[in-house]
Amino acid sequence: MKSLLSEAWLVASKDLRIEARSRVLTNQVAPFAVLVLVLFGFALDADQRTLRMFAPGLFWVAVLLCLLLAVQRSSAVESADDAATGLRMAGLAPVAVFLGKSAAIFVQLLVLELLLTAGIIVFYGSSVKNLFLWLIAGLVTALAVAATGTLYGALASGLGVRETLLPILLLPVLAPVLIGATRAYDDALGAAAVDGWAWTGLLAMFAVVASTLGALAYGALVED
Amino acid sequence: MVRVGGRRRYRYGVPVIQLCDVVALLGRFPALAGASLSVEAGETVLLQGPNGAGKTTLLRLCAGLVRPESGQAQVLGHDLSVDGRPVRRQVAMLGHATGLYEDLSVAENVSFWAQAAGLDKSLAAQRATGALGRMGLDERLLSLPVSRLSAGQRRRTSLAVLAVRRPQLWLLDEPHAGLDQTGRDVVDELISDAVAAGATVLVASHELDRVRSLNPRVVTVAGGLVVKDTGGPK
Amino acid sequence: MTNPTSSVATTGSPGSRALGLATLLGLVGLLVLAFVLTEPDVRIHPSTGQEIGQFDAVRLLYLHVPMAVITYVAYSLAAFASAGYLIKRTPWWDVTAHAAAEVGTVFCFLVLVTGSIWGRPVWNTWWEWGDVRLMTTLILFLMFVGYLALRRTAADPRVQARRAAVVALVAIVDLPLVNRSVEWWENRTLHQKSTLGELKIEDLTLFTLMVGFLVFLMVFAWLLLHRFRVGWLTLAAGEHQVAAAIKERRAEADGSEVASAVGETS
Numbered sequence: 001m002k003s004l005l006s007e008a009w010l011v012a013s014k015d016l017r018i019e020a021r022s023r024v025l026t027n028q029v030a031p032f033a034v035l036v037l038v039l040f041g042f043a044l045d046a047d048q049r050t051l052r053m054f055a056p057g058l059f060w061v062a063v064l065l066c067l068l069l070a071v072q073r074s075s076a077v078e079s080a081d082d083a084a085t086g087l088r089m090a091g092l093a094p095v096a097v098f099l100g101k102s103a104a105i106f107v108q109l110l111v112l113e114l115l116l117t118a119g120i121i122v123f124y125g126s127s128v129k130n131l132f133l134w135l136i137a138g139l140v141t142a143l144a145v146a147a148t149g150t151l152y153g154a155l156a157s158g159l160g161v162r163e164t165l166l167p168i169l170l171l172p173v174l175a176p177v178l179i180g181a182t183r184a185y186d187d188a189l190g191a192a193a194v195d196g197w198a199w200t201g202l203l204a205m206f207a208v209v210a211s212t213l214g215a216l217a218y219g220a221l222v223e224d
Numbered sequence: 225m226v227r228v229g230g231r232r233r234y235r236y237g238v239p240v241i242q243l244c245d246v247v248a249l250l251g252r253f254p255a256l257a258g259a260s261l262s263v264e265a266g267e268t269v270l271l272q273g274p275n276g277a278g279k280t281t282l283l284r285l286c287a288g289l290v291r292p293e294s295g296q297a298q299v300l301g302h303d304l305s306v307d308g309r310p311v312r313r314q315v316a317m318l319g320h321a322t323g324l325y326e327d328l329s330v331a332e333n334v335s336f337w338a339q340a341a342g343l344d345k346s347l348a349a350q351r352a353t354g355a356l357g358r359m360g361l362d363e364r365l366l367s368l369p370v371s372r373l374s375a376g377q378r379r380r381t382s383l384a385v386l387a388v389r390r391p392q393l394w395l396l397d398e399p400h401a402g403l404d405q406t407g408r409d410v411v412d413e414l415i416s417d418a419v420a421a422g423a424t425v426l427v428a429s430h431e432l433d434r435v436r437s438l439n440p441r442v443v444t445v446a447g448g449l450v451v452k453d454t455g456g457p458k
Numbered sequence: 459m460t461n462p463t464s465s466v467a468t469t470g471s472p473g474s475r476a477l478g479l480a481t482l483l484g485l486v487g488l489l490v491l492a493f494v495l496t497e498p499d500v501r502i503h504p505s506t507g508q509e510i511g512q513f514d515a516v517r518l519l520y521l522h523v524p525m526a527v528i529t530y531v532a533y534s535l536a537a538f539a540s541a542g543y544l545i546k547r548t549p550w551w552d553v554t555a556h557a558a559a560e561v562g563t564v565f566c567f568l569v570l571v572t573g574s575i576w577g578r579p580v581w582n583t584w585w586e587w588g589d590v591r592l593m594t595t596l597i598l599f600l601m602f603v604g605y606l607a608l609r610r611t612a613a614d615p616r617v618q619a620r621r622a623a624v625v626a627l628v629a630i631v632d633l634p635l636v637n638r639s640v641e642w643w644e645n646r647t648l649h650q651k652s653t654l655g656e657l658k659i660e661d662l663t664l665f666t667l668m669v670g671f672l673v674f675l676m677v678f679a680w681l682l683l684h685r686f687r688v689g690w691l692t693l694a695a696g697e698h699q700v701a702a703a704i705k706e707r708r709a710e711a712d713g714s715e716v717a718s719a720v721g722e723t724s
Contacts, residue, residue, distance in 0.1 A: 014325070014328070018325055021369065080325075081321045081322045082320075082321035082322075083381065085317075085319065086337060086385075088312060089312045090312075091313040091342065092315070151628070155625060158617075159271065159611045160612075165611065172597050172603075172627065173628060175640075176636050179640065199642070202639060205499075209631065213627075213631065217624045217628070220544065223309075247704060250614075252615075252696060252703065253703060257707040257711070258708065298520050310632040447710035447712070448704075448710075449708060
């Protein structure tokens with residue numbers, strides 16, 4: 001009898017293996033992330049000093065846009081050849097599937113955050129003043145949005161309108177995360193004088209709530 | 225229930241599928257409008273009928289994927305109106321889609337699905353080799369991503385995935401469709417092997433001649449009902 | 459379930475018509491109180507002696523605040539009914555949740571609009587990012603716009619009901635987090651806080667506010683009742699459709715029996 005964690009590990013490693021083969025993240029989403037940073041540069045028509053001030057916010061908006069792509073991809077992998085039915089037939093616990101898919105998105109987001117940090121350093125002249133805060137806030141936020149994204153990916157799937165429904169469902173719910181993560185990075189990047197750790201605490205709470213709710217609700221959504 | 229050769233088999237005469245006046249909805253549409261069917265262990269049943277008759281829904285119902293709206297539905301002793309989940313692991317359902325991950329190789333797919341079904345890694349690997357061999361999949365294909373395979377090769381991979389589970393009940397929805405001669409032969413072999421192993425097999429097919437050689441019971445489905453049946457209790 | 463073949467042309471009933479009439483009268487009374495009888499907010503600045511205050515803009519208080527309260531009542535009901543649906547799985551809970559969410563969203567929109575109009579003369583902008591309540595209400599509005607969008611998709615009704623219930627509950631659970639984060643965010647800037655605190659609310663002002671609460675509660679009840687009935691009838695019509703479809707399907711079976719003799723299928 002497989003335990004929940006080993007089932008989740010099975011699903012997560014499967015998703016990551018698929019990513020390694022198809023390279024959607026590296027070939028499509030990562031360039032998109034950089035593109036977003038560049039577009040902001042054009043749109044704001046600002047000098048590096050101003051961009052540095054806005055960098056944390058722009059960073060996290062870029063992350064959220066990439067999240068949408070990552071969640072869409074995660075969902076599309078299952079619906080492509082109806083592997084989703086296979087998952088139901090195999091008898092994997094829905095919670096395990098939720099944990100596994102969230103974990104895979106989490107890993108992908110970490111990679112994107114790393115890339116985007118390099119991006120804002122290069123394009124906006126940002127610098128990481130508090131490495132530890134940068135790391136922890138980044139991890140916690142990635143966790144929060146990966147869990148929420150996976151849940152909403154399931155909510156929006158199978159209706160034929162996933163691409164347009166997912167953003168309007170997911171993004172308002174993540175408003176506190178955007179606010180919090182931006183403030184945390186304001187501190188970590190030295191862009192503004194705020195208490196980044198307090199905000200990280202709020203983000204951690206969000207992550208816990210999101211993971212719990214996601215795990216509970218995922219089962220109810222997938223069952224017939 | 226009897227243990228034969230280390231594997232569980234149901235004694236002949238024990239009903240594996242018992243459907244009585246089952247209504248099943250797809251949204252608002254009644255795909256099944258009061259179907260009744262009783263299948264005993266070890267039987268081979270051919271489901272035939274026009275497109276849209278409800279054959280696919282009937283199979284999916286028996287797989288525990290579709291919940292009956294009304295009527296009694298029991299498969300392998302489980303009441304489907306309560307919960308379809310216990311049935312699923314004991315059943316192999318071949319649908320229209322491949323159910324495979326395109327980007328993963330044949331071997332990786334079989335391994336993943338075997339572990340997903342609850343087999344541990346070593347047992348999964350063992351059975352996978354056997355199943356893949358029986359499906360006639362050349363060794364060189366095993367490490368290719370599924371996206372590079374032909375339709376027939378993908379179908380055989382799907383069947384290998386299912387065969388690893390050694391199910392008591394096979395539900396095959398048009399398994400021959402789109403296959404070439406070799407592919408069709410492989411499917412026939414799979415069905416005969418399953419039958420020989422004592423499993424119950426339901427096949428929905430338009431390829432009546434091929435399945436005929438197994439001397440199956442023929443059940444005709446139309447308009448969401450079972451309208452004709454060459455076997456079964458009267 | 460109501461018999462859908464009866465001649466039900468409206469969702470009205472003697473009770474709801476009485477409520478509707480009372481509500482209409484109440485609304486008229488409220489408008490008279492708010493826009494005619496009460497005084498505009500005019501105060502004298504202690505040092506300069508000038509007239510300051512919100513003047514006539516304060517009249518929107520009597521609309522905005524009660525509607526805001528009703529919005530929260532409506533969404534709380536939607537969340538409660540969503541939870542009820544997930545536990546009980548009967549259609550009544552689902553229809554109630556949908557009706558409450560939809561009416562609530564209408565009120566929420568009006569809260570945002572009146573808030574914006576009220577804010578214009580006071581803050582000199584159409585939108586004040588620094589107002590915690592307004593921001594939270596905006597996010598709440600967006601979350602339920604998503605809810606309603608989900609409701610409009612052509613999904614199996616049971617699937618839709620379950621998903622919508624989850625969306626509503628997650629939205630409500632998220633709300634305190636939204637509020638907390640917006641509050642912290644505003645507090646670290648020098649934004650002007652909500653202007654409600656500086657008003658003196660007593661006598662006629664208080665009375666009008668109370669009337670406002672009562673009247674909008676009645677408006678909510680009336681709208682909810684009708685929206686619920688529409689939802690309920692839609693459900694009944696759907697079930698009737700299913701029953702008819704089953705009959706039709708079985709007839710199809712009889713007709714095609716001859717054609718589907720063994721070996722002659724398409």
